[in-house]
Each structure stands twice: as C-alpha cells, then as structure tokens.
Amino acid sequence: MPHLVLLGTGGTIASRRMPSGGSKATDSAAELAAAAGDLDGDITVEVHDVLAVNSFNLELRDLRTISDAVAHALARDDVDGVVVSHGTDTLEETAALLDLVHDDPRPVVLTGAQRSADAPDTDGPRNLRDALVVAAAPDSRGRGALVVFAGEVFSAFGLRKAHTLAAQPFANVFGGPIGRVLERPEYAFRPDARAPLARPGAAFDAVRVDLVLAYPGADSWLLDAALRAGAQGVIVLGGGAGNPGTRLTDGIARASRAGVVVGLGTRTGAGAVVPLYAGGGAVDAVHAGAVPLGAVPGTQARILLALILAEAQDAADDDAAETARSRFARLCTHADARSAPSAVL
Structure with a gap:
C-alpha cells in the first residue's frame, strides 16, 4: 500500500479570488487532497502545509525550507514518495533545487495549476491527482525529481515555464516530456543518474x-x-x-x-x-x-x-x-x- 506525503506551498493551485481583486494562495494541503478525490490502488496520502504563498514571492530561504521538508519526509521508511504543490511562476527554480540535491530513489514530484481553485475549469485537482499517481508508481523510482502537469511528466532539471497561460505551460530544454499519465505513468525515457549535491545549509x-x-x-x-x-x-x-x-x-x-x-x-x-x-x-x-x-x-x-x-x-x-x-x-x-x-x- 503506497504511502505518500503531500507538501503544500501555495501557488495558483491553492488560490482563490480575494474581495479586493486578484487571487491569492489560501487553500491548505488537506483541501487540495480532498479536491483531488480518492485514489485507486489503496494509496494513502499524508498532508503537511509548508508555505502558503504565491511562488513569485519565494526567496532562497523558502526554497531551502521546501527542500528540508522533502528531506524530512524521505527520512521515514514508511514514505514511498513525496508530492509538492507549488506555484508555476518559479516552480522551475524549486524543481532544480530538489533535483540537484535528490539522493533517494523514491520519487519527488512537483505540480501546480494554471487556473485557481475556485475557477470553474480549474486544472489543479487533475494535476494533483496525476502527481500522486506518479509518486505512487514503482516505475517512477530512480528518475530524480519530476514535474507532472497537464498529463505529462518532465525531468525537473532543464524545465522552464514557456507560456504564461496555456494549460501546459512547461517545456524541458533537453528534450520534452519523459512520460505521460494515463491510468498510470508511462515512461519513454529514463534520465541518466547524477551524483547529488549537498543539501543547502543556512x-x-x-x-x-x-x-x-x-x-x-x-x-x-x-x-x-x-x-x-x-x-x-x-x-x-x-x-x-x-x-x-x-x-x-x-x-x-x-x-x-x-x-x-x-x-x-x-x-x-x-x-x-x-x-x-x-x-x-x-x-x-x-x-x-x-x-x-x-x-x-x-x-x-x-x-x-x-x-x-x-x-x-x-x-x-x-x-x-x-x-x-x-x-x-x-x-x-x-x-x-x-x-x-x-x-x-
């Protein structure tokens, strides 16, 4: 029975429109998990709120906080994978950090949304559901940090946000997606292994x-x-x-x-x-x-x-x-x- 940890950090996936105008990150990781619905395969999901900000406000210390939370989750033997919900504006930076220091075969998967949680056509629940399915799959092990968005799976390093509003805003400069999510992830490629860098300190x-x-x-x-x-x-x-x-x-x-x-x-x-x-x-x-x-x-x-x-x-x-x-x-x-x-x- 796969057991996953979901780390919420804010972003559009957790945002709702404010009375003063514009959307702001408000939803908790538990609310995101509930919106994603039940998962097949007896997958269990444990939720933790790490941050609650839109990602354009993140600083390096926040990226280190997220990295530390991932490391803390992976220090446990009962955890089979970690999912990080994140804003898309600077997801590429956090993804790079998590991939560069990733020293564990278990998957770390980032996802987010292009449409806020209260939008009629929000893409957050589907993206999160796909990310959880990818994190739970044994075939996702040993692939470094991954980004799951709009049904596609990308290696984290080389990722960039290539469109402001499209349902699939991401591209990878080293060759596009390495897989897709149908009922489960289906991979076409496996990136070569790289020796991890040391996790950042203060x-x-x-x-x-x-x-x-x-x-x-x-x-x-x-x-x-x-x-x-x-x-x-x-x-x-x-x-x-x-x-x-x-x-x-x-x-x-x-x-x-x-x-x-x-x-x-x-x-x-x-x-x-x-x-x-x-x-x-x-x-x-x-x-x-x-x-x-x-x-x-x-x-x-x-x-x-x-x-x-x-x-x-x-x-x-x-x-x-x-x-x-x-x-x-x-x-x-x-x-x-x-x-x-x-x-x-």
Whole structure:
C-alpha cells in the first residue's frame, strides 16, 4: 500500500479570488487532497502545509525550507514518495533545487495549476491527482525529481515555464516530456543518474546571484550595480547563442577579476550557448571569464550556482570563488547527460 506525503506551498493551485481583486494562495494541503478525490490502488496520502504563498514571492530561504521538508519526509521508511504543490511562476527554480540535491530513489514530484481553485475549469485537482499517481508508481523510482502537469511528466532539471497561460505551460530544454499519465505513468525515457549535491545549509539563504539581460544598447551598469549590491555570482543572458555585446562583456571581465562567478546563458529560451562570435560575442565573453551554461536555463543555473557558492562558503575555502567557478563549469558542461532522454525504458 503506497504511502505518500503531500507538501503544500501555495501557488495558483491553492488560490482563490480575494474581495479586493486578484487571487491569492489560501487553500491548505488537506483541501487540495480532498479536491483531488480518492485514489485507486489503496494509496494513502499524508498532508503537511509548508508555505502558503504565491511562488513569485519565494526567496532562497523558502526554497531551502521546501527542500528540508522533502528531506524530512524521505527520512521515514514508511514514505514511498513525496508530492509538492507549488506555484508555476518559479516552480522551475524549486524543481532544480530538489533535483540537484535528490539522493533517494523514491520519487519527488512537483505540480501546480494554471487556473485557481475556485475557477470553474480549474486544472489543479487533475494535476494533483496525476502527481500522486506518479509518486505512487514503482516505475517512477530512480528518475530524480519530476514535474507532472497537464498529463505529462518532465525531468525537473532543464524545465522552464514557456507560456504564461496555456494549460501546459512547461517545456524541458533537453528534450520534452519523459512520460505521460494515463491510468498510470508511462515512461519513454529514463534520465541518466547524477551524483547529488549537498543539501543547502543556512548560508544558501543569503547567497546573492543576480540575472542580467543583454539587449540593444545594454551597457554594464546593471551588472556593476549587482556587484555593488554584493552579488557573488551573476548570470548574464546574452542574445542568440550567448552574445552580450561589447560593453556588457567589459563588465563580465571586471566581475571575473573581482572574483565573481559569471554564467553565460541565452535569452532565447531554448538552445545552447555556443561561442561563435567575437567583437562582444560569446567568444569574448568566455575569454573574459564567463562560464557557458550550455542549454541550462538561466533561472535554474542561478540555483545551481547559489548551491555551489553556499557550499564553498560553508567549507571555508580560501579560494572559494575559483573552486565554485570550476565546479559550476563542470556541472553545466555535463548537464545534458543527466537531463536528456538517453535510454528507452
């Protein structure tokens, strides 16, 4: 008899319209489970409320709180899987963290909704029901953290919200869904295993990693402002295959000389960073010290870098920035091997 733990964190799936206008997270995990209805197969569900916020308000300490709650549930031998209900706006960041530190074969599944709990056509109950079915399935073991939405199953790493309002808002840059949910999950692929990172400690809460976007006329002012604000890492999203422009590349060089780890991504939303162009392109940015992200979404690369920087701080590494940069580069280089569908199963 599978026993699951449902962790509620808020989001649209738990939101109802407020008298003052707009929707806000209000429903408890127990209310979400009740709306999902009874499950077949003698599945039992234990509910816990971790947070009750819309995900655009989450901070790194909240992501660590969710990660700690998952770890606490998986410390119990009677738990067969964990489901996290979450807002879709920043689900990709929490999913990345949970996947990067996942050190257990039992499934951790995230889901949410695009329509609030009081909408006539709410998708929350069906998504949650599917997520619980996936978490209870023996075939979901050993697949890392998963995201279940609109009848599809995605690997967590490489995930991005690709549409604001569509019933299926998610895509994975490494190859799309790895399975679908009918009466039970049916998988087409199994991602390769990756050694987990250490779970974040308190240092993670205060790590500052900023995102800076390249655009016509962009200079280094925003990047320099991030450094003045105490950023230990910056993700620069260049145009095309990762081209920041000359003035932003000059800022990357200054940041790198100052010991700040700079990741170089693309603002396109899909495709890998490839150093093709000089004159302010990715070739010059890499020479200036930027770490190419490959195809890793910038939002998830930020979480990866924050984890690495926090761990280096905890280790009191005298050369923490260079250690973090080297490790970040190595993990970004090999990210495709973990997340891309690699074997039919």
